[in-house]
Structures are given as C-alpha cells and as structure tokens.
Amino acid sequence: MINDSIENSSIKFRQEIGKLTNIYLEQDTFSHDINLLKVTALNAFIRDHVLHQQNSTKGGAPNKTSVSILNQYIDRIRKLLSTKDVYQGCTLEHFQMIVSLLQSIMIYYNCFLLQLPLFNVSIDLLKQIENNTVTTIETATGSGKSTLLPALLIAEGYDKVIVTQPRRLPCSMISQRVNSMVKEDLTGWAISGAEKNVRAKILYVTDGLLKERLLNDENLITQNTKLNKSVIFFIDEVHERSINIDLCLALFARLLKLNPDFKTKMKLIISSATLDSSVPDLYRNIPGCTLSVFNLTSISTRFPISVNRVAGENILDLVQQ
Template identity: 30%
Template sequence: MSRKQRINLINFSFLDHKAELRALFRAKGRREPCCLVESETDFWQFIGKYEAMMRATGQPELPQLLSSKELSSPQPYHRTKHLAMELDEEQMLQEARGEMEAQFRQLILIYLDFRQKEKFQRIRKLRQAQRSLPIARFRCDLREALDNSRVLIVAGDTGCGKSTQVPQFLYDFGYRSIACTQPRRLACVSLSKRVAHELLDDYGSRVGFQIRFEKSRTQHTNITFITEGLLLRQLAVGANLDQYDALILDEIHERNLFGDFLLGVTKCLLRARPQLKLILMSATINVQLFHNYFQEDGARLVQVPGRLFPIKLRYVPPPALELIAGQSGSSTKHQSGRLDPAPFVQVLSLIDQQYPTSERGDVLIFVSGVNEIESVVAAVEEYATKQQHWIVLPLHSGLALAEQDKVFDYAQEGSRKCIVSTNIAETSLTVDGVRFVIDSGKVKEMSYDAAVKGQRLKEFWVSKSSAEQRKGRAGRTGPGVCFRLYSQAQFDTFEPYPAPEIHRMPLDTMLLQMISMGLPNVRDFPFIEAPKSEQVEQTILALKQHVNKTGLDKYLCRSIFDYSAVSGKARKA
C-alpha cells in the first residue's frame, strides 16, 4: 500500500496485519525492550471495536494524517488535534514506512489517549466517592482535635470510611510515619491495598503492611498497616516506637487480651513521648469507658455517623423457618453436636423465591468457626447444584491470602456469591455487593477451662453491638435484608458489648511479655479494665512456682509471645 493511498475499512482491517505491525509497539531508542501498550490483547480488542464504529458511522475511509504545522493550527477542526496524548517521535515512535504503518501509529496514540481519559474518569469517580463518605465532613474537626490534643477517639459508625480515610488525613496533615493496627492480617493487607490505590500509589512504597512472616513495608513507607501482635513485638525491641509519629489503634472494641495490653502500653508511651499522637477508632465503641481512660491525657472525641442504606430485619429462628419453608422439624444442632446447615439453606431458598437474580446482591453468612464454615459450605454447594447461580466461598483467617481475596471479586451478572465467614467479616474488612446477611448469632472465643487446666475455644452468643455490626454489612452499598437465626427475645438477653478477654483468660503469657518489655510492676499497670487482683496474684504465684525468674531472658518471652500470637490467630478463626 503506497503512502498516499487512503485506507478504507470496508475491505481492510488492521487485525489481518498483526504480525507485521507488532514491531511498532516497541519504543525506539531504548536499550531495554519497552512496549507502548500495557496489554496487546486489550489493544487489538480496541482496534476491532474502533474499526466497527468507523464503519457503522459511515466513515470507513481513514482521514489523511496531518503534518506538524497543520496540527499546531486550531482551524479547521480535526479530531486528531484534540488528543491529550503526545509522544516524542524521535525518542518513542518507530519510523512509518507506508500509509498503513503511519495510520497504525496514529491508532496507537488514539488508544493511549482513550485509556488515559478512562483512568482520569476512574480517578474522578474515586475522589467523588471519597468526598461522599461521612467522615470527609469531619476532616477539619479531626485536624483541630489533633492540633489541640494528643489523644483522639473516633467513634465512627459502620460505613463512615474511618479505616481508609483517617490514615490519609494524617498523611495530608504532615505526619510521615503512621502505624495503623488491625486485629487481623487480612485487614492489614486489604486496607493497605485500598489506601495505596486511593493515593495513586499502587506500585509505590508510601503505603505498606506488616503481618506475621510477610511485609511490603520499606524504609520509605509512610503509612503501615500492622497487626497488634507485631506492634507489641516492635515495642519489646525498640522501646518507645521512635520510628512512628502517629499511632492509630483500629477496631479497639474487640477487647482481646493483647489489644487491652496495647492500650495500657500506649498510655505509658504517651508520657515517654510527648509529641506522639494516638488515634483510637471503632464502630461499636463504649465511648464513656475509653474517654474516661484517656481523660487525663486530654482525649478529644469525634463522633461520625455511618452511611447505611435501609436494612430490613427479620428474626427467623429455625422453627419459624420450617413453617415458612413447609419442611419437617429440625434442630439447630445435629445429634452429633455439629452445626445443622439446614436453616442457612432454607434462608437461601427464601432469597431465591423472593428476590430474583436480576436484582443483584450477594449473601454473607456469619457462623462461629472453621468447622461450622465447612458444614455450611458443603450444604450450600449441594444446594447450588440445583440452583446454579450460586458461587460459594469460605472466609476465615486460616485461608491463604489468594483464597481470601476471591471474596472481593464481583460475581457475573445472573450469579450471586454466598460468602460463609467467621466474625472476620464483621469489622475487619468490607465486601462490596453484600445485600443479604444471615447471622447465626454465635461466635467462638478463647476461654479458660478449669477441667483441663488450659485454654479452649468455646461457642457463645454474640453481643448486641456485634449483632448490629453484622446487620450493618447488609446496608453498605444499597438497601439490604438481615436474617437472624434467633428470636427477638434471645437478642434482648445479649450483653451490650463483648466481654473483655482479660477477665476470662489466664494472664501468664501477658505477664511474661510485660516482664520482657521492662514492665515488671504488674499490679500498677494501667489496664482499661483491670483484672481481679486475685487473678493477678494467682498468676504471679504460678509463674514463681514454675519458672526460675533469673533464667527468664527476653528470648523466652518472645517465644511465649509468638505462641500467644498463633493461638490468637486460631481464636479469631
């Protein structure tokens, strides 16, 4: 094809000349191979659609290319004059040897311009979403509170955006070394990815995470999402955490053993480091308790309303489900003691009957532990062989990160995800697209069993605050429905907040950790809710009987603490 002959897409397609045109993807003047397009497959799909559009609009003949002088003149109008993308011909573009290659070079520019505008549009939507979050209206309040106080308590309802936005606010305020603790490793990874994306730093190092056996943090990282256990480990090694100028303790309502210990340590740390800023965050926090605890440090409180869509609440204990579904009676537990998955399948059947798949919406099921997840997943997968639009996914802290990430993928149109989870999905992470929540009302917690003189996981009813958190997961992205597999009367008997783990667990591992950190005076440690003095004295006496304190070095304490971190992971599974 000669240079002056015009290309007509009626009898020509660039797709037929892929082999000879592929060389034009390589940038000129580079020692290492550099491709102008990120994905050749995506580029050729774009070319096919572009050619089809030109034919459909009655413009199959590609316009003649303009010279550099013509491109610099605003008149007459030509669409190539309005491309936002420009490449240095001498440095980037291969020389065109004919009309086809010249037009193809132009199409590369059109493609790059299209993708750039697409990215700008996504960024615009991202910024609009950030501005629409309830916490965005409190940005100035947060800054004023931090300027005038060392301790800030953020009581933000579910969906307000505190976990992703507050670290970014601190970065914008000038803090350059921020640690944000999370009770679970999955939350650290998912939040670091999200915050990095919002800061347009997906492939950079400004945002990182640090969990057990894995980290993406570097010496240039400004925002680090870290588990509570690893921050305590850093405290044991680095004394005053001089590497951080701001600490964010997120999800402090969970009240696990080392979470309460970390609160006491940070209270001591505030006296050693007057410039340190401490931010406490939770959705179901006992505001009065935490505010009184840090009152002498001048704690300021900022309450942020949530952004919840309307949620329809339905109490459907198993007998009621059987009446609705018209099935014979069954109990919540099998005779073997294992969880009976039938009520969960019955609720899925109700959802299929009352909400067609054309109305998008995934299901999130809360059960107490891994064994219960396996029972429900097996039953739902059997049900899904008949109703083939269900995608069944387990979610617990013992899964590999790649398996956990599957719950964040969007289901195809006409399909629904059914995510069966422990309380890991209650506060630690948010799965978009959930419209239905099925709450068993149960949770497994570590407690001391006097019969075996050791710790074991036991099943308990959740607290009212946890039940409300679970319900709130149905109203994050649109109106939802929460099915509670217990009665209103049972709910009314629930405790308002979870019982602190420090009141029902042996204190030996925590006391050993305190000794390793140079905090030997256990009796005067500032616990937010101190254990009974008898419990402390019994633990000290037991340690004296079984451990020779002169041989208790820091290595042993770290080993004990590592064991407690592993048992804590099992506890939250």
C-alpha cells in the same frame, strides 16, 4: 569578568558566575514574579485535575457538604503557598517543596471522590487530632475510619501513620485498598513473618505486632526522634477488646505517663464502631495529656444496611448458607 577570564586562565569563571548569580538572587529582584508564577501554576493544576472533574464521582453527583470540604482543603493549600516562608523563593529547594502540596491536593481529591461519610466532618476531626495527644473516634462501620482518615493524615503532613488491625488479612487488603484509592504507593503492611513496603508513610500492622514492638523495641520512638510532625499510632477496631488491643492501650498510657516529652512526638487515635467509656478514661488523668472524644455514631454509611431475621434456624446451617 569575561575579559579577565580571557586574559587570566587561572580565574575560575564558573565559580565567579555562580557567586554573581547568588548575589543577584539574594537581591530578590524577581522573587515576587516567581512566586506569582508558582501560584498561577498551582491554580492551573487545581483547575485541570480537580475543579473540572469534581462534579462527577463514582457514586454520582457529590453532596454539597463534601464539595465545600474539598474547597476548604484547596483554599488552605493556596494560602500555604502564598504565605508560608518555606515556599517563597526561587531556589531548587523551594520548588521541590511544592511537590508535597500537589500530593496533598490529590489525596484530598481522591478521598473526596469516595464520598465516604467521614470526609464531610474530616476538617473538624483533623483539627481535634492536631490539638490533642489522644483522640477517640466512635463512628459507624463503613464511614472511612480505616481507609480515608490515614490518607488524610498524611495529606496534613504527619510523618508516619501506623494503623493496627486485629487480624492479618485486613492489613494487606486495606493497604491495597488505600493505594488504589489515592493512586500511589502510600501504604505498606507488616504481619508476623511477612511485610511489604514497610517504609511507606502509612503502615498497617496487626495489634499483636505493635504490642511486641512496644514491649521490646526501645527505639520505636525516643526523645531523639526527629520529626516534621508527629508520628500517629492508630488503634483500630477497639470494640473487639482482644488481649493485644488492651495491652497496646495500656502500654501507650504507660509510655505517655513515663515520658512526658513524647507528647510532642506522637499522637494516639483510638477508633471503634462502639467504644466503651473505660477506654478514654484510661488517658484522662495522665498529666499533660490532652484527650478529645469524637463521637459520630449517627453518621450515615454510604450504602443502606438491612437486617434479615430468621427464626428457629440452627446457627451452623446459617453459617453454611
């Protein structure tokens, strides 16, 4: 080909070289070696960024259960890289796919560092969410429902997680907290009249704003919505049972009942420190809608909680104090 290119200037040698290169790659002569190098590089990344540091967390030595859970997440990432077809090969696209695996590892690791109680049961919880359309979660305050769980869902590959809060201020504060936790701009927030980074994978919104979207936005989720994995709607602090929360719950029940195809495109998480039985009952009789009730009210919180009772005091005086 070199001689032909010299003798005949009309030959587009760059295209010919490209064709020959592609033929060579298709013969799979060294793909196996490339895949082994990927695995070696991944193990080196895990060793340098996770394993060498996992014995020291902000709260001291990590508990054994959390270490075991983290190792299970890491082993699963290793298995994905070694066995899943989308990661096998030596094209640019194959290498770009690895970035998402590295991001997932760091999310898992940063969630582990917090040592929040929910992390210890997160694999079982995530499995229930994956296998069901609606999942209700009842755990103690401070266990990590609002912060840790949305981040883990993104690490699991879900396209978008929309989390509601009953008030405006927590939307921005929790968003900042999660970004600080995972050390990247993973979240955004939106309230009536203000928003930030709304295209982020995790979006914190007021339940009133989500209610308006459910009522007025026909394109919030449709049969034509293309997803790698489901969109998750996460209704948090349901124990407050405001009008907006109850309307969101009812609108989602109606949406799932009228649009059976949406069950493959969305999942609903209902979270609360205390959950009335009427909430999961709302979804039990929807045809084709599977429901999981995840109840861990006995789960411990990271910090001790003490109750101080003051008898005979005026409530207004106590508030001022």
